[in-house]
Amino acid sequence: MQGVVKTYGSFTAVDHVSFDIPKGVVFGMLGPNGAGKTSLIRIITNITKADAGQIWLDGEPLNSRHPEQIGYMPEERGLYKKMKVGEQLTYLARLKGLTAAQARQELGFWFKRFDIGTWWDKKVDELSKGMQQKVQFIATVLHKPKLLILDEPFSGLDPINANLIEAEIRELAQQGTSIIFSTHRMEQVEEMCDHIVLINKGKNVLEGRVAEVKQRFKENLFRIEYGNAQAFDLDATNPIFNIKKNEGQALTVQLAEGAATNDVLGYLINNGVEVRSFNELLPSINDIFIRRVGETIS
Amino acid sequence: MDKLWLIIQREYLTRVKKKSFILITLLSPILFVALFTIPVLVTIFSGKEKKSLLVSDDSGIFVPPTDASANVSFALAKEELPVLKRNYKTMGYDGVLHIPAVQGKTGKLQLSYFSEKQLSLSVVSYIERQVAEQVEAKKIKDAGYSEEVMESFKTDIGIEQEELAFNEKGELVETGKxxxxxxxxxxxxxxxxxxxxxxxxxxxxxxxxxxxxxxxxxxxxxxxxxxxxxxxxxxxxxxxxxxxxxxxxxxxxxxxLTQVATAFLGADAMTMQSNMPMQQPTPEMASQAxxxxxxxxxxxxxxxxxxxxxxxxxxxxxxxxxxxxxxxxxxxxxxxxxxxxxxxxxxxxxxxxxxxxxxxxxxxxxxxxxxxxxxxxxxxxxxxxxxxxxxxxxxxxxxxxxxxxxxxxxxxxxxxxxxxxxxxxxxxxxxxxxxxxxxx
Structure with missing residues (x-):
């Protein structure tokens, strides 16, 4: 995606956004409400057109044949309530270009996998919300899309079904499906995503591999648990680190400029501190999110 | 195009398969036919009630009609009106009809009816027609005309519209339309x-x-x-x-359904209609039809x-x-x-x-x-x-x-x-x- 722009009247919803989604990767798209995520998704799914910029899918500029290779689960779930599950899924699959026979075959697979064989003739409004979510998920992946766009896929799911869907998403990614995962739930991002992009006010404010982003935003914070520190003067300043927090038996310290982790350990050991554990504290995606969004606002 | 076709199919099938569609589609014609047959049925089954009236005739013209199929029968009574009014029930009648004497060439004749129960509109108009016919016949006779002469006076007016056209030269062309x-x-x-x-x-x-x-x-x-x-x-x-x-x-x-309805009700409906004096086809109506x-x-x-x-x-x-x-x-x-x-x-x-x-x-x-x-x-x-x-x-x-x-x-x-x-x-x-x- 290169320099994509979308304006509505005088409002710029998407402002020169560029990023790459590697194949077979769970790609987190984050951003506060109204950041332009939905506008971006609608451009990728060919629902609307970008005013400027280019999008390629699998090396080919986005065109009207691509919707058949994209699966999209909108945040606001929607199914025909009065239509039977089997009929409805067949219809949605055929709109994605499958033949009736192909659709039946794929449906057989998914119905068995989710163990919902008895639902075929049930109307959607006879199902519970969680069950409807499963149906919606099947509708999204039935045609084996190359690109899957999931907007808040876990909202409204109980933990068991959430795990089930999570496992399916991972498996699809392993099989080479690229997945755009849009959410506000940062713990899910840490759990699921390999890559993230952070959108704010229509702009790409941060992008990269999750581990790499965390490294980039680390503040050289370490947590040290210790057994005994009688001999150690906690209030004494030293050139190697600052103590940020003291919980008794545990310290959070920030390395001084130019100091290395071994300097910290050496200093502590020399001062007779019995170190039990020593961990680097990487910022959570949540922290990074709040920091970056805060920065772009100011 | 394929997808448009899929959408058309879904839009069509989901509606046609709905219970409400099937019900409305099947019931509407039945309701429609019922709308026309029920009034007929109602008149067939409710029209059987007969009225028998005592007639106190001061004009001396009235002759009770001998139409057995009519719902109203008349019996001339010689007693005075107040006596009849008191006794009609014990005599076995539904009410008393009083016809006053006809005064010269008057165009208006006010009949009176006395009873506990009101007459229905159709019975009233039946009585009016019967009396009017007889009074008119009497007047014609008194004026010295024969019925044939009277019949020849009757005129039925209708306008038949025929379309004219003109060709390019402005000449009249009869279309006969x-x-x-x-x-x-x-x-x-x-x-x-x-x-x-x-x-x-x-x-x-x-x-x-x-x-x-x-x-x-x-x-x-x-x-x-x-x-x-x-x-x-x-x-x-x-x-x-x-x-x-x-x-x-x-x-x-x-x-x-109309075929079925007319097959079942047709005969009855026909006889019933001929019983209704107001709907008797007149030559005038026939020509209009x-x-x-x-x-x-x-x-x-x-x-x-x-x-x-x-x-x-x-x-x-x-x-x-x-x-x-x-x-x-x-x-x-x-x-x-x-x-x-x-x-x-x-x-x-x-x-x-x-x-x-x-x-x-x-x-x-x-x-x-x-x-x-x-x-x-x-x-x-x-x-x-x-x-x-x-x-x-x-x-x-x-x-x-x-x-x-x-x-x-x-x-x-x-x-x-x-x-x-x-x-x-x-x-x-x-x-x-x-x-x-x-x-x-």
Missing amino acids: KSSAELATAIGFFAGFIIYIVLIFYGAMIMRSVMEEKTSRIVEVIISSVKPFQLMMGKIIGVSAVGITQMLIWMVMTFA GVVFEAITNQNWAYILPLFLFFFIGGYFIYASLFAAVGASMGDDMGESQSLSLVAMAPIILSVILISPVVENPNSSLARWMSIFPLSSPVLMPARLAFEPPLWEVLLSMVVLAGSSVFFVWLSGRIYRVGVLLYGKKATLKEMVKWTFSKE
């Missing part, structure tokens, strides 16, 4: 109303369906697979197929029907797409959105109000221009067709309608495309105009 203003009016009303009802009914069906797709958010899933325009067109065409199916079933069923029948066969059906169909289809596309656009612009709260549907409703309702003045004055300039204006022409031009409006008007109206249906489908497609993706509040008209010109 007879027409009837009554029939043309009836056809006009019928055609206008049928189109009105269908447009409202199926238009509202499309509007509801668009709103449902929007509020259930399924629309976002669908239009990530197909173009919004395809979805809208699929819906419009699918619903039109539902309408055609329903009408075909109705036609077949109504025909079959002849004129109407001739006019019906004279109507240029090969001209009217295809044109009716053309205006029907054109109107359907205009209003179906308008209703779709309105449905797409509605918010989540269906109640507050009602006012928006007036955008599509108002022109149809206005057209139906205009049917009456247009049919009464089919060549007025109101009739001419409103049957060319595309939002009213689908209702008003068919209402005028039986009056054979000038060809240029029909052609102009057709061209305008064809162009406008394309325009309205395009316009609605533009509004629909934006509207279905915006959630929350209903749109204002201003916003809808803005959407029309917004880019994709």
